[in-house]
Amino acid sequence: EPEVTQTPSHQVTQMGQEVILRCVPISNHLYFYWYRQILGQKVEFLVSFYNNEISEKSEIFDDQFSVERPDGSNFTLKIRSTKLEDSAMYFCASVRSNTGELFFGEGSRLTVL
């Protein structure tokens, strides 16, 4: 069964460092998303991406964040200069059409020290 895969499963980094989280969406999907969950808090929408551009982003998704689909298979989330409060589980999701079911990856845990 096709699935969304994410790497790394866990990354530990120092404050101020750049981090790239990677996602491989399901191959025929066209819409891509990042969500995050800070420990003990709710899962929050970060950004949606379609046709090689951001279609919507939340207030959380500030200039420190960027997304990219560099090679037609990977979908990446970059945090330029990590802060302590960026520590969270980051979930990637994809969907074939804008009325279909979202498929989520198992998440990448980011710990910023």
Add this chain to the structure above:
Amino acid sequence: GNSVTQMEGPVTLSEEAFLTINCTYTATGYPSLFWYVQYPGEGLQLLLKATKADDKGSNKGFEATYRKETTSFHLEKGSVQVSDSAVYFCALSENPGAQKLVFGQGTRLTINP
């Protein structure tokens, strides 16, 4: 803005017990409602959904009814199994396609044999 409030966890039950996980929401308009489940080491998976008032979503023995009058979407199962141990997330979307989801905080369920 839209929000979802879930029953605080963790919840621990014995096998074959009756399960209810409460979920209430606040939304403008007529959202679609969802329950997602995350099994250990896996991504979030759609468990069931309902797109309009009085609809009942069901899957794997779980049910939830969209109650507009009480703004609720409580998850129920008549007889839980050890394999139901997971984290359950209630969520809403403003559109039937369920792309930008607003999640509750999740409820960890543990079923003991």
